[in-house]
Amino acid sequence: MATTTMATTQRAARYYGKEDIRIENNVPITPCEPHQVRIAPAFVGICGTDLHEFLGGPNFSPVHPHPITHETVPITMGHEFSGTITEFGDAISRDGKKGTGKFEGLEVGMKVAVQPSIYCGECPACRSGAENVCPNGGFYGLSGGGGGMSESVCVPADAVFPLPEHVGLDIGALVEPISVAWHGFRMSPLYNHPDPSQTWAAILGGGPIGLAMILVLMAHDVKNIIVSEVSGIRQKFAKDFGAHHVIDPRTYDLVGISKELSGGVGVDVAFDCAGFQSTLTAACNSIRPRGTVVNLAIWERGVDFNPNMLVFKEGIYRAVLGYQKQDFQEVVAALEDGSLDLGRVKKMITKVVNLDGLVEGGIKGLVGGDREKMVKVLVNVKE
Amino acid sequence: MAVDTMKAVRFHGRNDLRFEHIPEPTCGKDQIKVSKEANLHEYLGGPGICPTTPHPITKETIPLTFGHEFSGTIEEIGSDIKGDFKVGDRVAVQPIIYDGTCGACKEGLPNCCYNNGFVGLSGWGGGLSEHLVVPEYCVIKIPDNVSLEIAALVEPLSVGWHAVKISPFKPNDYVLILGGGPIGLSVIQALRARGSNCTIIVSEVSAKRKDYAKQFGADHVLDPTVDDVVARCREIADGVGVHEVFDCAGVQAGLDAAIHAVRARGTVVNIAVWEKACSIHPNDVMFKERKYLGVATYVLGDFKEVIDAISEGRMKPEAMITKRIELEEVVEEGFKALVKDKDNQVKILVKAWGGN
Known part of the structure; x- marks a missing residue:
């Protein structure tokens, strides 16, 4: 033209x-x-x-x-x-x-x-x-x-x-910020999981990406979502967005709660959407044997890390960055078919x-x- | 009735191993007794973590047979044992102790058992004795063409085998191995035994261990005190870095190199048990979407696969045996040699039956 x-x-x-x-x-x-x-x-x-x-x-x-x-x-x-x-x-x-x-x-x-x-x-x-x-x-x-x-x-x-x-x-x-969460989810073993409704996920941090992750998990029929967030206002957002369990890590131990809620094993995936020493350690310790930690946070500095946290349970730590075309396509498709709840997205x-x-x-x-x-x-x- | 005694090497505490005579164990209905009439061999690993409070499964504390x-x-088979075993069968012993009831065990991962332990570290006797009794699952028969000496190498070889197996390794990958000790060598052998054309790079300081690494199939051997490991890996591997790193060393400098030596979406596989926490910058993992994977010992099945690989000639680990000693010599000759002469020793074999 x-x-x-x-x-x-x-x-x-x-x-x-x-x-x-x-x-x-x-x-x-x-x-x-x-x-x-x-x-x-x-x-x-x-x-x-x-x-x-x-x-x-x-x-x-x-x-x-x-x-x-x-x-x-x-x-x-x-x-x-x-x-x-x-x-x-x-x-x-x-x-x-x-x-x-x-x-x-x-x-x-x-x-x-x-x-x-x-x-x-x-x-x-x-x-x-x-x-x-x-x-x-x-x-x-x-x-x-x-x-x-x-x-x-x-x-x-x-x-x-x-x-x-x-x-x-x-x-x-x-669509862009949701695609960040979607990509993190797609790089986790919950994507293409045979029965996501039986899996457990923890989200550390209830900021925009953590909240978008709640929506993405729900779009994939994950029915057991634990959010760990310090801010009371953000805890309320997390509940409104559909998280099943919302805890304040200053009061409750995410590691113990994850294990208890998930039948004694820990969560399948922990998404670190916060990027602090405390969230990295809690994420690594709250996953089940052969579970996965997916880091979506960008860090300001290096952190202490004890590989034994992952060795004895054969855990995986992976970090993801941004998104790809497939993520945008799938987010738009999920908005179209309603698997991403428009009412909640709008919130x-x-x-x-x-x-x-x-x-x-x-x-x-x-x-x-x-x-x-x-x-x-x-x-x-x-x- | 007087209890028979036997020779054993027991761990009493840090730097306190003693050669002793202890009561000989009796074989329970659900146990198999493995013993002296043939050989018990031991290749010494570094001192493990022996329980000073009762182990949740064995209920034992130190002193423990090593x-x-x-x-x-x-030597003897309990009356309830259903498996196809007979007295005189030659076996490798898979020493994992697990509870079978925790979340990890229910997932089929006894190696990650929340209460796990090892025969020879956590109780139930150990290889450095004339007799011991273990559950049926610990006992794995070896074919006629595999010697008992070689069978004692199956355990460390299974560690490398398991790590390679659960890693994303593919046959034409570029691989970096940090550390040319027994586990590093077992990773090399596992990679080669899987029929791969992969390119193996080993980073190791000791001259003797560098030789061993080459002998077992490393294509490139780097010295981290001289070579820029990250730069050399990129140079060797398509200009972008290796697909996988196997960390068999467990030191900060190695981890730093590992993370930067691996390409975008590559994986660092950690086999080492770390003595203390280290540090990472998660952004270094993030900006290339790298992965970090912990692996723990081996699962049921790994021993059999290693034994098959040896029997079929895909793995020839003989050269890992660098010294042979008697049970009486363990304290002086074995552990001290490993501590003082570490560079020259890979695996020291102990004839646990103490001569004839």
Whole structure:
């Protein structure tokens, strides 16, 4: 579809560095490359990574040219986003070859969720089907290439996932964080388990990813979910989201309770969505023989670790990162068929701000006194 | 009636092993007596953790007869034993003690039993004696072409075998083994016995153990005090690192190297029992979606598979025997040699019947 006359600049949230986010009106609009589609973003989630960049960055945002995007800060923010397709890149590539058919099924005007992954596609990790651990990888909205907190961003056509009719664009912005949990689940032995209803899972940490994990486990018919969380408000969220047992680790011993509840053996899988010394140790000690600990947390420092915790029960500790296309596809499919409970998914949205409210209403709300009341704050970029 | 006595080496406490005469055990209805008329052999491992309060299953405390890697000949069979055994059968003894009732045992993982123990460490006698009685499940017959000496190597070989078996190892993988001691060598043999074309890299400091590693089939032997193990592994393995690391050393520096030497989605398999906690940075595991897997001894079935591999010639572990001594010499010659002459010894064989 040919481009008609369009504005050449747009309004976007730009990350410059620590405590320096600016809403600018003159950010260039990039051309839509042959393999890309242009998206008019609708809703964008504020992620913990965004908070870390604001409070202490740049950590993730490139200060040297990113190997793939070649950009450095300032970069446009927003990697958890939904939007509407407004334009297709030319289906005939620049070197005259015909397009690959990746545009099939997409139409202008469609509402979509966006997988913001950036990867090289050539390294051994990418070639082995683990593009999420590409050493040159990054994310739209963190590494350059534009982001969701803008009026216009171009992403590869195979990175957009049409949302079902009954799923709103606000929910569409949650597909990314839910995909993080989905990926962690998919890398665990509960995925494709013959009878998930008989399994036990522990979730350590009831933040956004821990809560999303509850929904993912329920979508897979896991009926025994124990959540360990310190904050009273988050404990309540965990219950509302459907956790079967919610404990405060300061009062109750997760290891003993896991063993007792699961018939004396321990949980099949413990998902560490917190990333503290205490959660790692409790996770390793609460799994059953040959059970698995899946770490989804990003850590600030190294920790004490005693391999004997895993040796005597032949346990597995694995850590997962981000998500892959399959995770987005499966999350969207689960929203469509209702296995991911839309009512509960919607409860993840605890606040919506507009672009001007990003720092004061959004980011500062997530790091201030009310932060425990917040699961996901969305930015409505069209407002 | 006077109780017969027998020779035994017993553990009384740290650095306190004694050669003694103790009462000879009698064979219960559900037990098999393995004894002196043939041989009992012992290859000494490092001192284990012997109970100072009654062990939950054996109810015994120190002093305890030592020796958990051994073979022998059946001397007497309890009246309730149903299995196909006869007096004179040559056997390897699988020394796991488990309760059979805990969550792990119910899962078929007696090696992870919450109350587990070992014959020769936790009670029920041990290999360093002239006789002992054990339950039927501990006794595994060996074919005619496997000697009793070799049969005493089945236990350590089963540790390596089990680790390889439950790891994600595939025949063409690149593998790094940390430590060229008995367990490291048993991992090499297990990898080779499984008919694989894998590339084996061993990291080991001792010159003698490096030689053993090569002899048993390592393709590359690195010295962590000289070589950059992580860089060399990447260089050897497609530029990206090995598929699996088997940690048979259990030291911080080794673990650090292991995590970085393994490729994206690769696995570090820990066999070592650690004396103290170490540290990891979970992000190092996360950014390549690596896995860390603990393995514990062996399960029922591993002994048989190892014995078959030896009988069929897929495994030739003879060279692991580096010294042969008499039962009377265990304290002086055996343990002290292992402590003082560690680099030159792999397995020391004890003729537990003390000569003729």
